[in-house]
Amino acid sequence: MLLSPEVLALLILNVIFFLFAIIAFILSVKIFLKWDLNSTSQAQYKLEKQSFLTATIIKYIFIIKVPLFLFFIFTLDKISGLLTGAMCAAGVVNATSYGTYLILLKILNLYLFAYWLALHNEDMKHEHQPYTKMKFGIFIAAFFLLMTEIILEGVMFKAIDIEKVVDCCGAIYSSSANSYISVIFRLKASLLLVLFYGNFLLIVIFYFLKKRYIFALSNAFFIIISLITLISFFGTYIYQLPTHHCPFCFLQKDYYYIGYFIYIFLFIGTFYGLLSGFLRTSEKEISKNYKIALLFNFLYVILLTSYPILFYIKNGVWL
Amino acid sequence: MIELKHITKIYELNRADRVVALNDVSLSIKEGVVLVLKGASGSGKSSILSLIAALSKPTSGEVIVDGKKISKLSDNFASVYRRDNIGFVFQKYNLIPNLSVRDNILLPLVPLNLDAKDAEEKLALVMEMFHIAHKANAIVKNLSGGEQQRVAIARANINNPKIILADEPTANLDEKLSLSFIEILKELKSLNKTIVIATHDPLFFNLDFVDSVVEIHNGIVR
Structure with missing residues (x-):
């Protein structure tokens, strides 16, 4: 042991x-x-x-x-x-x-x-x-x-x-591995990005429409689609390596512990999103939950988006 | 309106040591009434006061104040109820001895976050009403028993509560000071406050402003 x-x-x-x-x-x-x-x-x-x-x-x-x-x-x-x-x-x-x-x-x-x-x-x-x-x-x-x-x-x-x-993670999270996780690396990046930003857009729309149940549901989907996109697409820009998809390495010092922020933003954002739908409370509280959900989901999206953009600005190419 | 319905209060230190302080007590106290609870030490008078103040919960039965089931309140809500409705005068005053008179009286206002001007206005009003303004800056431990009792009653009234509960309020006072305290109670009655006094002091039993005297014996209302 x-x-x-x-x-x-x-x-x-x-x-x-x-x-x-x-x-x-x-x-x-x-x-x-x-x-x-x-x-x-x-x-x-x-x-x-x-x-x-x-x-x-x-x-x-x-x-x-x-x-x-x-x-x-x-x-x-x-x-x-x-x-x-x-x-x-x-x-x-x-x-x-x-x-x-x-x-x-x-x-x-x-x-x-x-x-x-x-x-x-x-x-x-x-x-x-x-x-x-x-x-x-x-x-x-x-x-x-x-x-x-x-x-x-x-x-x-x-x-x-x-x-x-x-x-090592390079072998586990590889598109050539024979695990169920390797399936997601074979998905097209463009499709994943449409789903990712589309889902976030829905969260924003339902925030303004104040449709709490659909807002909660779109947050539930966002957990799954975010993790897949993170591993499959955004992770490669964090590592600046097109073949590295590990969901853990960016928790390390080499990547300024950015993984902790990524997961905390995602958890808080989606949790409050789910809460707005699944907890009957005062209008004031629901409104607060909506705002926290949107803020942290937004921070999550901004943080992840910044990696490919900065990479492109620096190198003039996409991975 | 205060209602106690079939209240039983048992203090259980362990399975062998069990004290029945109140046994199926029902009592109704109308608004603006002065009620004296009379009985020997250990008869259950103080238990009734602490139940009305939501300082404790009954073992069974119900306490209802102005339609609100206060015996069902959680600790947080019981504190708010107490803060807004109850002024409690204790036998031993329960003042903080090293604080000044004004600081002791101001204490119940601390959780309300009132601005200083409002707090000072309330303070001036109660100190004037209970004739303690001249001692505002004196340290409480240096005051006489009667003065300390006046500080205690000023503190109990600073939130302008509807209900005043007094537990053996004259036990530590001589007859002159007790009579002066009774005058204060009379004044509070004229302000339409509901007053419940737990005492075995005979001075309270034949007062003209007391609406009823209830005798308690071994946890049972007679």
Whole structure:
């Protein structure tokens, strides 16, 4: 088992999350099944006290879990130096059969945990806590995903064999590779760019039309199309190499850690975009969510667009 | 209008140590009324006050103030309710001893972020009303018991609350100061405030401005 200080920190945190999540899960089930705010019984008052405690436990698990995703990526990147063949986090992800599933699960959980926090925040703004039952219901579902993530993370770190030579990102994210990911590199750049800017244009149009559900939906599509375009097209301009498509290398110092900004912009933009559609709140809050979504999606688009443009200005050619 | 419906309050330190402070208490207090809760120490008077102030929640039952179920409020909303509606006078005054009179009285205004002029106007009004203006800059710990009680009641009134709750307000005062405090309560009654006093001081039981006296014995209203 690979036990660098970063991995150790993640594992210790996971043990803490595991224990507290189990407590929160047991109480959540109880609250979800028996909650009735209109009741003035002793059992309901007890549940109200417990709901505050439980929500606080969940809140702090998720508040730490959300930014911890970046630390997890940073850790993968850091330990890549210990694996023969790995040049960045991609090599570590690919070193075991769990890595890719773990990353996908972490992305799903990232949105889910952030949504729970937003829901809880909204719930606490109302005297009659309209979302209490819903938020504990969501946590019950999220609990299983959280547990899967924790277990998968432990299993992945345990399965990493530092004696084993792993593939580097150049081999994993190559158009000649035989993986499902290589399919996206064969897509035409022009098609991807039309989809990418077209999708962003739709976000802008639905922002002005204030169509919250379609706005949320276009943000959901934007997550997928953005990641594909980033890996397939924009990444090559960040690396200034037409054959390099790695989604992790630009997290490194050599690229001024720009990857963190890229992913943070994308996450915040699309998360608030989804939130505007999936969280019933005041008009003021929805309007705020719209604005944050548009701002961060815009920053994301500007940041990515600047790379090919600057490359063209500097070199007079496209890759 | 304050309504307590079938209130039970149990303090449970552990499974073996369980105190029933209130047992199925129902009580209705109309607006502008002065009500005295009479009973021995430990009878449950203070528990009723803390429930009305939303400082604690009942074990079962309901507290409704002006149609709002305050026993159902979360801590955040309970604080706002308290800030806007309740003035609490404690037996031991609960002042901050090293602060001046004016700073103690101004404390409830801090979360409101009022501008200095408005705050000073409110301060001047209550200090005048409760005859403590001449001690505005004195440090509280140097004041007499009666003066401290006047500071406490000025602080309780600076937000102009509709409800004044007083928990054994004369327990630390001599008879002269107690009578002067009663005069203050009379003045507050004339301003149509609802006043609930928990006390076992006989001075309160035959006052002309007191609308009703409720006796509590071992957590049960008689």
